[in-house]
Amino acid sequence: xxxxxxxxxxxxxxxxxxxxxxxxxxxxxxxxxxxxxxxxxxxxxxxxxxxxxxxxxxxxxxxxxxxxxxxxxxxxxxxxxxxxxxxxxxxxxxxxxxxxxxxxxxxxxxxxxxxxxxxxxxxxxxxxxxxxxxxxxxxxxxxxxxxxxxxxxxxxxxxxxxxxxxxxxxxxxxxxxxxxxxxxxxxxxxxxxxxxxxxxxxxxxxxxxxxxxxxxxxxxxxxxxxxxxxxxxxxxxxxxxxxxxxxxxxxxxxxxxxxxxxxxxxxxxxxxxxxxxxxxxxxxxxxxxxxxxxxxxxxxxxxxxxxxxxxxxxxxxxxxxxxxxxxxxxxxxxxxxxxxxxxxxxxxxxxxxxxxx
Amino acid sequence: xxxxxxxxxxxxxxxxxxxxxxxxxxxxxxxxxxxxxxxxxxxxxxxxxxxxxxxxxxxxxxxxxxxxxxxxxxxxxxxxxxxxxxxxxxxxxxxxxxxxxxxxxxxxxxxxxxxxxxxxxxxxxxxxxxxxxxxxxxxxxxxxxxxxxxxxxxxxxxxxxxxxxxxxxxxxxxxxxxxxxxxxxxxxxxxxxxxxxxxxxxxxxxxxxxxxxxxxxxxxxxxxxxxxxxxxxxxxxxxxxxxxxxxxxxxxxxxxxxxxxxxxxxxxxxxxxxxxxxxxxxxxxxxxxxxxxxxxxxxxxxxxxxxxxxxxxxxxxxxxxxxxxxxxxxxxxxxxxxxxxxxxxxxxxxxxxxxxx
Numbered sequence: 001x002x003x004x005x006x007x008x009x010x011x012x013x014x015x016x017x018x019x020x021x022x023x024x025x026x027x028x029x030x031x032x033x034x035x036x037x038x039x040x041x042x043x044x045x046x047x048x049x050x051x052x053x054x055x056x057x058x059x060x061x062x063x064x065x066x067x068x069x070x071x072x073x074x075x076x077x078x079x080x081x082x083x084x085x086x087x088x089x090x091x092x093x094x095x096x097x098x099x100x101x102x103x104x105x106x107x108x109x110x111x112x113x114x115x116x117x118x119x120x121x122x123x124x125x126x127x128x129x130x131x132x133x134x135x136x137x138x139x140x141x142x143x144x145x146x147x148x149x150x151x152x153x154x155x156x157x158x159x160x161x162x163x164x165x166x167x168x169x170x171x172x173x174x175x176x177x178x179x180x181x182x183x184x185x186x187x188x189x190x191x192x193x194x195x196x197x198x199x200x201x202x203x204x205x206x207x208x209x210x211x212x213x214x215x216x217x218x219x220x221x222x223x224x225x226x227x228x229x230x231x232x233x234x235x236x237x238x239x240x241x242x243x244x245x246x247x248x249x250x251x252x253x254x255x256x257x258x259x260x261x262x263x264x265x266x267x268x269x270x271x272x273x274x275x276x277x278x279x280x281x282x283x284x285x286x287x288x289x290x291x292x293x294x295x296x297x298x299x300x301x302x303x304x305x306x307x308x309x310x311x312x313x314x315x316x317x318x319x320x321x322x323x324x325x326x327x328x329x330x331x332x333x334x335x336x337x338x339x340x341x342x343x344x345x346x347x348x349x350x351x352x353x354x355x356x357x
Numbered sequence: 358x359x360x361x362x363x364x365x366x367x368x369x370x371x372x373x374x375x376x377x378x379x380x381x382x383x384x385x386x387x388x389x390x391x392x393x394x395x396x397x398x399x400x401x402x403x404x405x406x407x408x409x410x411x412x413x414x415x416x417x418x419x420x421x422x423x424x425x426x427x428x429x430x431x432x433x434x435x436x437x438x439x440x441x442x443x444x445x446x447x448x449x450x451x452x453x454x455x456x457x458x459x460x461x462x463x464x465x466x467x468x469x470x471x472x473x474x475x476x477x478x479x480x481x482x483x484x485x486x487x488x489x490x491x492x493x494x495x496x497x498x499x500x501x502x503x504x505x506x507x508x509x510x511x512x513x514x515x516x517x518x519x520x521x522x523x524x525x526x527x528x529x530x531x532x533x534x535x536x537x538x539x540x541x542x543x544x545x546x547x548x549x550x551x552x553x554x555x556x557x558x559x560x561x562x563x564x565x566x567x568x569x570x571x572x573x574x575x576x577x578x579x580x581x582x583x584x585x586x587x588x589x590x591x592x593x594x595x596x597x598x599x600x601x602x603x604x605x606x607x608x609x610x611x612x613x614x615x616x617x618x619x620x621x622x623x624x625x626x627x628x629x630x631x632x633x634x635x636x637x638x639x640x641x642x643x644x645x646x647x648x649x650x651x652x653x654x655x656x657x658x659x660x661x662x663x664x665x666x667x668x669x670x671x672x673x674x675x676x677x678x679x680x681x682x683x684x685x686x687x688x689x690x691x692x693x694x695x696x697x698x699x700x701x702x703x704x705x706x707x708x709x710x711x712x713x714x
Contacts, residue, residue: 039437039484041470041472042441045476045480048474048475084484117400117405118402119480120478
């Protein structure tokens with residue numbers, strides 16, 4: 001039996017390890033012991049997660065932030081980081097590390113070890129260790145119950161738009177985003193476009209919201225990294241529940257809707273399967289709601305399942321398990337268990353580009 | 358100030374983090390807390406650590422073994438592993454994971470999480486967590502004292518010979534090593550050549566010796582990964598001592614000497630700076646010696662320093678800090694702090710090869 005897609009491989013591995021972890025269920029692995037720690041691993045690969053030529057300081061910051069989002073999904077307080085970095089001769093290590101250390105300080109992380117190597121293209125992977133919030137609980141995917149409300153910690157689709165703009169030539173230089181004329185962004189949307197690129201390159205991990213959630217009694221949580229549809233499916237699968245998603249209330253960033261139209265994109269499709277939003281998707285009992293200051297939006301409810309449905313203008317239809325699959329080839333639809341996967345345009349395109357030597 | 362070479366970068370980082378860890382001193386980072394754990398990170402990059410086309414099951418096993426050698430150097434019992442794997446479309450993930458899980462079982466390691474991605478070339482990094490030997494101590498680099506004896510846990514240079522043979526076309530197929538006629542190995546040395554390739558591809562981490570050492574009172578230890586000369590310099594620097602290395606007693610694997618001559622290599626040079634030997638280099642008080650069954654060899658003594666010298670046939674001369682530098686470009690000598698670095702022929706050659714797409 002071939003292993004079909006990322007989730008297929010993960011399911012196969014789960015059978016063979018019996019363990020828990022980001023490869024195997026949640027966003028991180030909880031290590032039991034006298035001192036409980038959670039461990040997450042994430043990587044940034046040139047030509048896949050970012051385009052060749054991206055400022056190494058942005059690569060470093062992105063690497064840490066994306067990884068921190070996994071810790072946020074687990075309700076963990078970040079502590080130590082371990083870096084494996086491979087880069088071509090001439091790579092400005094100092095620039096990379098100054099940015100990484102600065103960002104680590106900001107988030108309370110200590111760079112505690114790692115490994116350096118040469119390589120033809122930049123690849124960086126970071127392992128983060130986190131501790132449980134004092135008096136709190138780990139957040140897990142499998143805690144949703146029928147009747148719970150479904151919440152999102154922030155807006156969707158903006159990162160995918162930023163990714164498209166990078167593919168159309170948007171550049172990060174010295175902290176500023178430049179959108180070339182050829183990108184086809186009308187003047188009144190340039191500000192939203194710059195915000196989208198920034199959001200794509202430097203997502204903001206929702207650590208404060210995570211702390212609040214970890215102090216609740218019963219929460220299921222996941223961070224939206226591979227698209228809302230796919231990550232909602234994962235959460236429901238882990239909890240053995242279904243869901244009804246209210247498509248008409250999905251939170252959209254200021255200007256993203258208009259920007260989508262200008263780029264000939266369907267905002268709703270980007271919101272559902274664009275990916276790399278790095279906001280928390282979580283469930284709470286219907287009696288609970290997060291404080292307004294977090295800007296969370298209730299986007300549906302948990303049902304007995306197993307159906308996962310989406311309501312648009314009163315009409316209900318099944319929500320497909322679509323989104324980014326890290327093992328699917330760029331440019332073609334890859335079959336996975338049960339459902340077809342939509343290709344993620346931005347990343348798919350980047351992945352076909354040869355790495356810079 | 359440019360950062361010169363790997364050790365230059367590490368020194369610069371140490372100033373800025375004040376922490377401990379493999380990037381920053383020892384082979385692993387000890388995380389204090391209620392439960393002490395040690396964390397190591399290591400990576401295998403296609404075209405750098407192994408040639409394109411190497412059987413993915415060997416890549417997986419090599420990745421784990423090289424990382425376990427770091428834990429051995431810390432006196433840690435391996436526990437959990439976290440994998441970041443990036444590979445091109447079509448990569449046989451199942452073959453990779455079957456080998457990784459089998460090898461993990463053998464060494465008592467649990468694969469507890471990770472991250473998967475596409476990439477143009479294979480890059481894999483592994484984070485390992487280990488616990489302290491019950492009733493034992495962590496092994497550190499900085500514990501050597503003048504008067505101690507210097508020991509090696511195994512033979513040198515054989516892995517470097519294996520690396521050269523791989524560069525000359527030696528292949529691993531279904532557990533067997535094939536040496537092509539063009540490699541220039543005389544028939545009577547083919548067996549030694551196959552052993553060298555196997556040793557290079559699948560080094561044996563010295564975990565049992567490590568356990569014995571961790572139960573001693575005072576030990577300094579490092580694993581020889583970047584060549585004896587470089588790693589001895591690192592150990593002496595961390596301990597603030599010097600050393601006299603007895604070149605005439607350096608342990609050589611059966612047939613390695615003859616094989617070196619057949620390949621027009623200087624065995625002594627490979628022993629000093631070939632690298633990837635993955636044996637433990639350690640110091641013990643003069644009154645102590647490891648049990649014979651470990652096959653360790655006393656190769657010198659620790660002095661007040663700071664001179665690090667080598668005695669050959671009665672003549673004493675300074676031992677240069679030469680060996681493999683992960684940040685030096687392939688094919689050219691790169692300046693680093695204090696001393697020039699000898700290029701490692703095998704790996705340098707592989708690094709210039711473009712990654713397979």
